[in-house]
Amino acid sequence: MADGMSYVVLQVVLKEKLVGTGSGNLTELEKSINAQAALGYRRHTGTTASSASTGFAGGDRVQATTVFERRA
Numbered sequence: 001m002a003d004g005m006s007y008v009v010l011q012v013v014l015k016e017k018l019v020g021t022g023s024g025n026l027t028e029l030e031k032s033i034n035a036q037a038a039l040g041y042r043r044h045t046g047t048t049a050s051s052a053s054t055g056f057a058g059g060d061r062v063q064a065t066t067v068f069e070r071r072a
Contacts, residue, residue, distance in 0.1 A: 008041055008068045016060045029064060041068035 012029045033043075046066040 014062045044069040
């Protein structure tokens with residue numbers, strides 16, 4: 001990179017559990033974030049978007065996109 005930085009983009013879709021409340025895969029998101037931190041990256045920016053599903057076994061979904069950066 002010309003600015004001496006390297007970047008990683010992480011995108012995770014969180015799906016609401018079929019039974020109960022909350023997302024069943026928040027731990028997967030946490031593991032992914034911690035893996036980038038262990039490599040020396042820090043969070044630069046992030047966004048979320050949500051959508052609802054009415055199909056069989058559907059549920060609300062949240063798409064989380066996070067950009068990490070570190071000095072190259």
